[in-house]
Amino acid sequence: MIPIDVRRALSLNERDTVMFFLDEKSRTVILKKEFPSCICCHAADSLRQLPHGIYVCESCLAQLS
DSSP, rough: OOOOOHHHHHOOOOOOEEEEETTTTTEEEEEEOOOOTTTTTTOOSSSEEEEEEEEHHHHHHHOOO
C-alpha cells in the first residue's frame, strides 16, 4: 500500500502502475509512475492497447501486419 500523500505527489490513480527501484548503495527506494508505451519500440504516441495491458504503436502494428 502506498500512502495517500505519496500517491497525490505522484498523481497516482487507483489502477496506475508503479515501478519500484532499489539503489542498494544509497539504500534508497525509488518509485516511478509507469506510463504506457509500445512494447516493441517504447514510443508513447499512437498506442493501441492489446489484451493483457500490452501496448503497440500504430507504426509497429503496421510492420507486424
